[in-house]
Amino acid sequence: GNSVTQMEGPVTLSEEAFLTINCTYTATGYPSLFWYVQYPGEGLQLLLKATKADDKGSNKGFEATYRKETTSFHLEKGSVQVSDSAVYFCALSDRSTGGGADGLTFGKGTHLIIQP
Amino acid sequence: EPEVTQTPSHQVTQMGQEVILRCVPISNHLYFYWYRQILGQKVEFLVSFYNNEISEKSEIFDDQFSVERPDGSNFTLKIRSTKLEDSAMYFCASGGEGETQYFGPGTRLLVL
Numbered sequence: 354g355n356s357v358t359q360m361e362g363p364v365t366l367s368e369e370a371f372l373t374i375n376c377t378y379t380a381t382g383y384p385s386l387f388w389y390v391q392y393p394g395e396g397l398q399l400l401l402k403a404t405k406a407d408d409k410g411s412n413k414g415f416e417a418t419y420r421k422e423t424t425s426f427h428l429e430k431g432s433v434q435v436s437d438s439a440v441y442f443c444a445l446s447d448r449s450t451g452g453g454a455d456g457l458t459f460g461k462g463t464h465l466i467i468q469p
Numbered sequence: 470e471p472e473v474t475q476t477p478s479h480q481v482t483q484m485g486q487e488v489i490l491r492c493v494p495i496s497n498h499l500y501f502y503w504y505r506q507i508l509g510q511k512v513e514f515l516v517s518f519y520n521n522e523i524s525e526k527s528e529i530f531d532d533q534f535s536v537e538r539p540d541g542s543n544f545t546l547k548i549r550s551t552k553l554e555d556s557a558m559y560f561c562a563s564g565g566e567g568e569t570q571y572f573g574p575g576t577r578l579l580v581l
Contacts, residue, residue, distance in 0.1 A: 387569070396473070397512070397560065412546035442512060455527060456502060456514025457570060 359460035376443035492561030558573035
C-alpha cells in the first residue's frame with residue numbers, strides 16, 4: 354500500500370534560517386505529491402504540488418522536487434519567517450491530478466516553529 | 470475566495486450517542502471527502518463521495534459511519550454510536566474534476 358514518512362518535529366529555527374523538511378514515500382503506481390500547511394486554528398491548505406518525476410512545485414518561497422529515484426519530496430525554503438510557523442503535511446495521491454475520488458495518503462505532519 | 474466550511478468547530482458527546490458533522494463544500498466541486506486525525510497521529514482518509522454515492526472508503530469507514538448529501542450544499546458525516554476511539558479532528562474536503570482537494574478547518578470531536 355501507499356505510505357508517507359516525514360521527519361518528526363517540532364523543528365525549531367531562527368528567522369532567516371534555511372529550512373528542509375524531509376518527506377519520503379512508498380507507492381504502487383505513479384503518484385502525485387503534495388505539501389499541505391496547517392496554521393493554528395485553521396484547516397489544511399495546499400502549499401505546493403508536483404504531478405510527475407522531476408517536477409518542482411513552488412509557492413510562497415517554498416520548493417519541493419519530485420525525486421522518483423529516491424522516492425522523496427523534501428520541502429525547502431531559503432529564508433524562513435516567523436509567519437511560517439505551522440504544521441506541514443506531506444501527502445500523495447495515486448491519481449496524477451490529485452482530484453477524482455481517491456483519498457490522499459498523509460504523513461504525520463511536522464510542526465515548524467520559527468523564533469524571531 | 471471560496472472555501473470549505475464545517476460545523477460545529479467542536480463537539481462533545483457521550484459514548485454511544487450519534488453525532489452528525491456538517492460540511493459545506495465549495496459550490497462547483499464534484500468530489501467530497503472526509504478525513505480524520507486522531508491526536509498526534511496521521512491524517513487518515515475515511516471516504517470519498519461522487520455523484521451521490523460513495524466512491525471509495527477506507528478500512529476505518531465501517532458500518533457505524535455514513536455520509537449523505539441531503540441537499541445541494543451540505544455534506545454530512547454521521548457516526549451512529551460513538552466510541553471513545555472516535556475522538557479526533559474530522560476534516561471535510563472537496564475537489565473538482567482534476568483539481569486539488571480543498572480542506573475545511575475541521576471539527577474536533579470528543580467522546581466521553
